[in-house]
Amino acid sequence: MIRTTLVFCLLMLVPLIAPDVVADEPGSGPNPYSDCGIGSALFPTVGWAAVSSNIIWDLGSTAITSALSSPETCESDKVKTARLILETLPGLERDIARENGKYLTALNDVMACDASARPGLAAQLRVSYADIVGDEGYADKAQIERASDLFAAVKNVTQASPDSCNVNL
Amino acid sequence: MELSQYYENWRGDYSSQIVNAEFFVSDEGRTDPLAEFSAFQDLILAYAQSGEHEETICLFPARMILFKQHDRLPLEWRDPSCPDFEEQIRPGSIESVSLVFASGYFDSPSSYYGHVLLKFNYEGSPDTPRALDSSLNYGADITDNPASLFYIANGLFGGYKASYTRNDHFLHTYLYTNVQLRDTWEYELNLTDEQVQFLVAYSWEILSAQFRYYFFNDNCAHRIADLIEVTTGRDLSDTHGFWLLPIQVVRNLRTAGGPEPLVTGEIYNPSLKSVFSARYGSADADQKKKFIEYFELNEQDKGQALVEAAPELLQLFLDYLDLEVAKQMLFAEDEVSIHALQGQRALILSEMFRRPAKDIAARAEKISLPRSPIEMKPPSVIRAGGGVRDGRGFQSYSYRVANNDLLDRPSPGQEASRFIMFELGIEVDGGSADLRKLVIFDLVNINTNPLPSRMTHEGSWSLTLDYAPRNLLCTDCSNFGLEGRLGRSIRPSAQLLFYGFAGARVHTRDSDTANYFQLSSEIGSVINPTEKSALELSAEVYVDPASGDATWHAGIDFALTLTPHAEFRVSYERNRREQVVLATLAYYFD
Numbered sequence: 063m064i065r066t067t068l069v070f071c072l073l074m075l076v077p078l079i080a081p082d083v084v085a086d087e088p089g090s091g092p093n094p095y096s097d098c099g100i101g102s103a104l105f106p107t108v109g110w111a112a113v114s115s116n117i118i119w120d121l122g123s124t125a126i127t128s129a130l131s132s133p134e135t136c137e138s139d140k141v142k143t144a145r146l147i148l149e150t151l152p153g154l155e156r157d158i159a160r161e162n163g164k165y166l167t168a169l170n171d172v173m174a175c176d177a178s179a180r181p182g183l184a185a186q187l188r189v190s191y192a193d194i195v196g197d198e199g200y201a202d203k204a205q206i207e208r209a210s211d212l213f214a215a216v217k218n219v220t221q222a223s224p225d226s227c228n229v230n231l
Numbered sequence: 232m233e234l235s236q237y238y239e240n241w242r243g244d245y246s247s248q249i250v251n252a253e254f255f256v257s258d259e260g261r262t263d264p265l266a267e268f269s270a271f272q273d274l275i276l277a278y279a280q281s282g283e284h285e286e287t288i289c290l291f292p293a294r295m296i297l298f299k300q301h302d303r304l305p306l307e308w309r310d311p312s313c314p315d316f317e318e319q320i321r322p323g324s325i326e327s328v329s330l331v332f333a334s335g336y337f338d339s340p341s342s343y344y345g346h347v348l349l350k351f352n353y354e355g356s357p358d359t360p361r362a363l364d365s366s367l368n369y370g371a372d373i374t375d376n377p378a379s380l381f382y383i384a385n386g387l388f389g390g391y392k393a394s395y396t397r398n399d400h401f402l403h404t405y406l407y408t409n410v411q412l413r414d415t416w417e418y419e420l421n422l423t424d425e426q427v428q429f430l431v432a433y434s435w436e437i438l439s440a441q442f443r444y445y446f447f448n449d450n451c452a453h454r455i456a457d458l459i460e461v462t463t464g465r466d467l468s469d470t471h472g473f474w475l476l477p478i479q480v481v482r483n484l485r486t487a488g489g490p491e492p493l494v495t496g497e498i499y500n501p502s503l504k505s506v507f508s509a510r511y512g513s514a515d516a517d518q519k520k521k522f523i524e525y526f527e528l529n530e531q532d533k534g535q536a537l538v539e540a541a542p543e544l545l546q547l548f549l550d551y552l553d554l555e556v557a558k559q560m561l562f563a564e565d566e567v568s569i570h571a572l573q574g575q576r577a578l579i580l581s582e583m584f585r586r587p588a589k590d591i592a593a594r595a596e597k598i599s600l601p602r603s604p605i606e607m608k609p610p611s612v613i614r615a616g617g618g619v620r621d622g623r624g625f626q627s628y629s630y631r632v633a634n635n636d637l638l639d640r641p642s643p644g645q646e647a648s649r650f651i652m653f654e655l656g657i658e659v660d661g662g663s664a665d666l667r668k669l670v671i672f673d674l675v676n677i678n679t680n681p682l683p684s685r686m687t688h689e690g691s692w693s694l695t696l697d698y699a700p701r702n703l704l705c706t707d708c709s710n711f712g713l714e715g716r717l718g719r720s721i722r723p724s725a726q727l728l729f730y731g732f733a734g735a736r737v738h739t740r741d742s743d744t745a746n747y748f749q750l751s752s753e754i755g756s757v758i759n760p761t762e763k764s765a766l767e768l769s770a771e772v773y774v775d776p777a778s779g780d781a782t783w784h785a786g787i788d789f790a791l792t793l794t795p796h797a798e799f800r801v802s803y804e805r806n807r808r809e810q811v812v813l814a815t816l817a818y819y820f821d
Contacts, residue, residue: 121371121386121393121444142399146362150405152553152576159583160592168362168401185588192584201577202570 095144095210139229143172147216148209155212158184158191169216172229179226183219190215233461234293234433236440237264248449250392251441256287272303279305289313290439292322292432320365322431327352329417329498330455331366332481332604333407334645344634345604347455347477350400350417351431366400367434369393369454371444386446393444395437395454408502412557416604417498418484420459421491430462447474456480465489470821471611472632479821481604497603503557507550511681514547522547523683533575537582542590545583552576602640608795609819610634616800616815620704627667627813629656637675637757638765638790638800647728647757649675649693656699660706668699668709677730679722691718693732701773702784703804703811705742712738716751728757736773750774763792782806796820 147154150165157163161184170180194200194211203211217231235255236248247261254260256274260267271294274284288295288311295311298304316322329350349367371391373382385391407413422430437458443449452475456467465487467480484494501509514522521544525536537545552572559569583591610633617626631654641647654670675693698711716734723729733752740747755769770785786804793799798817804810 121373121391121446121450145399146402149402150409152556153405153409155580156549156583159580159588161588162592171362188584188588195577195581195584200581201574 174228364400618813626659710741
């Protein structure tokens, strides 16, 4: 449990010490990963013994953590997008490599992207994220760092096509 | 009355199952339905006359619907403005509602009761996953460490409060399938537009209610079924006992009375484990060989192997690694192992990005739908029959609350298992009836893995707490004991299973054993020649380490499903000196 807690704390510190890939811009609202408690929602401090007990006596308490830690702006579509990226990252990475799949569809839905723009966005996102995956340091990054990287890539791609999605990151 | 969950107690007084008094409009609302009705009616009149109490009225959209339906609104009525409800729920965009069944946790027979929740389907086709759908979950509000005994005690006896919560359904499904490794099934309900809107409104209204959680008789199955029952008037809580299991609610969807079926469609969301098992199972021998060889290569050689790997193999590698990461996160939390797996995953992902997208996308296949939970056999069973033991006849009767043994068809998406919760067995010999067995629980987790044993550390296990004999051969040999075993199982084909266990039993003395401890081992095989039949061959040995005495027996059990509710079984056991045969008929029911 101590080790888990330490890992959790380190994960929470990551956005503070990582390159500022999703840094706040004037008027852009809070950084969803560092300011809205999304990391703590994904990495609760629950040990394996606790999980095992819940497996035997499943009391139905598996609702995703919804208590984000802060301002009303954290209920924004930007935060929903950040959360989707973080929580479904492995599936999303695979879909981006294939340029299709339900996780990519979900990302487009949350960002309210125009249907006709989606294939083009997928292709651009693949190119952008391929650079990130190809980077030597990728394998050593924690999930929240990789999510931050992908969030930044999505942001860059959608900003390059400003009319493609209704949600601006 | 139904909306606020009132029930009449034995004194004829009313009380609500909602335990938080602030849910009600009236101070006496929790125990006085009439006071609550009058108080809410007063609010409506006040709102109609002066516009006051709009915020409070907006908390009860389902009550509003009923007042409208029964013409209880004043003439000067105008609909209140409820921005929270309208903006957060967007009821006009909800087209349908589905009941979602989540199977048990990965390889844990004791959780095979599963879980149910509701899903609200927003505009669009229900065949495509929509990130905007929401779900309504019911669960206990846990205040203890789930690893403690308090967690179990409070869960069983109402020590926890419980409530409904709204979730992003897409993320909620991901949590089940990719984090907890549970399959889910969605059953779209056959509701009218008015019923959909009422259910949506009631689901909003009930969010602020708190209940007491009882694992057996006031759980997710009761509460989710209740929402549908209030909306449709159909009975989804049909059970012969005081308990209600999630799988019973699912089965009742098909049988609940009404002019039309209550289910219009089914969607299956496979877990990571099911996805990997299906893809690995459909791979040819050459692909399987390459798959296993890849994970035995050193790091330098893996890079070259990936360049040469077929796209479907890349998918399979990634399936396997995602599954292993999920298992580590779920059970072991070994950060070193997780990091190593992530490193391997990065190699494969990098190779996928290096290739044209069309080469990867073209190989994406659908996972076929396994047998639906709605078609499962009911969990409870009574069994009656007769046998002959060394030339002497006897009768056998038993009752089992739940759920299955190795001869029952497993739950959809699960390996064969034995999961018995409370079983009572009586034997009548001549004029006397004897308690033969009383099983508190009997769990056997077979847990096969299609991969070679060198690639997996998973095994089989069993845990039993019962008062029972060790076999059918002996008489007056039941003892009370706790038995645990570890083992290994392999499944060469869908019709054939081999298993082996070794362990020990701590028990009370009986006529056959002088001590309190025995070592045990068992080997066996389960063969499913047809969909409706199963054959089990087994041999079991018990050794008393203090005296060195050993007892063994071998047995054959054959089960034939006659109807969804009826089964015939015949069992034969023997040892060096004795033999017994027993034939029974079973009736399965909810």
